[in-house]
Amino acid sequence: MEKMGRNAIVGQSGGPTAVINSSLVGVFQAAKSRGAQHVYGMRYGVKGLLEEQVVDLSDTLRDNLDIEILKRTPASYLGSCRYKLPVPAEDPALYEKLFGILKKLDVGYFFYIGGNDSMDTISKLSDYACMTGSDIKFMGVPKTIDNDLMNTDHTPGYGSAAKYIGAIMKEITRDSLVYGTRNVTIVEVMGRNAGWLTGAAALAKAEDCEGVDMICLPEVAFDIDHFIERLDVLQRAKAGVVIAVSEGVRVHDGRYVCELTEELGPVDAFGHKTLTGAARFLANKAVRELGCKARAIELSTLQRCSSHMASRVDITEAFQVGGAAAKAAFEGHSGEMVGLRRLSNDPYQCTTELHDIHTIANFEKKVPGEWITPDGVGVTQEFLAYMRPLIQAELTPIYVDGLPRHIYIK
Structure with a gap:
């Protein structure tokens, strides 16, 4: 040796x-x-x-x-x-x-x-x-941030990303109600095969915020027609509809929703497809089929390093x-x-x-089925109780000239 x-x-x-x-x-x-x-x-x-x-x-x-x-x-x-x-x-x-x-x-x-x-x-x-x-x-x-590693209650990185998602969803909700006119906002959240991060959108609901109206996780097969039907009911009943959708949602035949846009990017060294466009596809479909005002927001890399x-x-x-x-x-x-x-x-x-x-x-930890609501578009109180301790408190950045100071290798 x-x-x-x-x-x-x-x-x-x-x-x-x-x-x-x-x-x-x-x-x-x-x-x-x-x-x-x-x-x-x-x-x-x-x-x-x-x-x-x-x-x-x-x-x-x-x-x-x-x-x-x-x-x-x-x-x-x-x-x-x-x-x-x-x-x-x-x-x-x-x-x-x-x-x-x-x-x-x-x-x-x-x-x-x-x-x-x-x-x-x-x-x-x-x-x-x-x-x-x-x-x-x-x-x-x-x-x-995906929180999908086995044999650990959670992974470092997830708590801060979940905190960001919860906060940004509150802000998007406030924005959606500014004009009092009917509109739909579909927010695409990272999460290839596990919906831990998308589920964090549920944190937005509190006494000071109405919260999001649907949360679509990759653990649940995505039915596009059913989604449009639910959205039609929602957008007729309230002014601002906000939906969180995972980038990795798939239809019943296994295809990612974003693949339906024909805009899927290349695969990486591990064979993972670059996922983007699910929210844009769904927003465009809502406009075409329901005639409502709809927009897509892709948080993309912003949610990783806030x-x-x-x-x-x-x-x-x-x-x-x-x-x-x-x-x-x-x-x-x-x-x-x-x-x-x-x-x-x-x-x-x-x-x-x-x-x-x-x-x-080479294993993945998924959101437990019992933590997803029976209708498939929400998460339970058990999921919220799991997340809340992980987002607590802040470590204030060191500010210089009004902005956070970072360090990098020159």
Whole structure:
């Protein structure tokens, strides 16, 4: 068995979030406190590592102020990628190259912050390490606004994105009622196969807001005719109708609604289709069939990195899972991901625990059927009780000249 290196390396992968850099800080500080001489950062994930694009984080994070600003900086400080590693048997030379780079850097601890596809990367690398006798420790750190990772109550990134969705839906509702004339607003929310984020639209309903009128999740087969019938009733009864629809809603034959626009983009390295246009398709159909005024809003990337209203709970837990991953690796764990386990809702308490990466990679956690209302266009009080603790409190940005201050690698 090769001797374990003294250094650590960390990368960020997949879509960014408002709190992914807090996890990076958690890994960095915990690894340094446990004796790592250097904590390297992969520029642009494992793809960048294969090109030896690496920085020493001690050179870029020079003091405590840099650390505090980084916690509040959205998106991926190190850069990201969507790069699918082949299985080792298909391209052993690639793995030999990658492990050669790690050996040159004297790396003993490898951390990858990301979602499902990133956990696939950790699974393959840890398996290869076992096959070849390498004692490098590989740990997954959860991140995704989609909240679809298995074996964790929720994922860092989700709480802040849900907070943004709840707030923006309140604002859209207020806007829809300004003129007192009948209108329909259909808001497209991210979520390929799981409706966790779209379900956050239900947070808008409160004593100060009427809330949205329909919530369409990918867990429920989408019936376009039934949707138009329901919309017809709604728009005749009230002035402003607001609907949240997941980008990943599918009709009964399995096609995404956005595919009906014939505007679907390319697929990524993991075979995921670029989804966009569901709200636009439905708004145009409403105009044609109902003769009503309708508009589509695609929140797109805005919902991923709204750090100006990030959840303090989310930022804190993102930091904690990063630190827990480093602690576990330095204690000898590998091929695992840190999960969050909820202990109670009131008061809200959550702890970290470890899970075998093979029970997480390439699986998806969907919204439970019992958390969707019987009519298929809403969510239950259980779903709301699940979400509310995750959006609590704020970590105010550090403002300079009236705007939030961010940090980036120059």
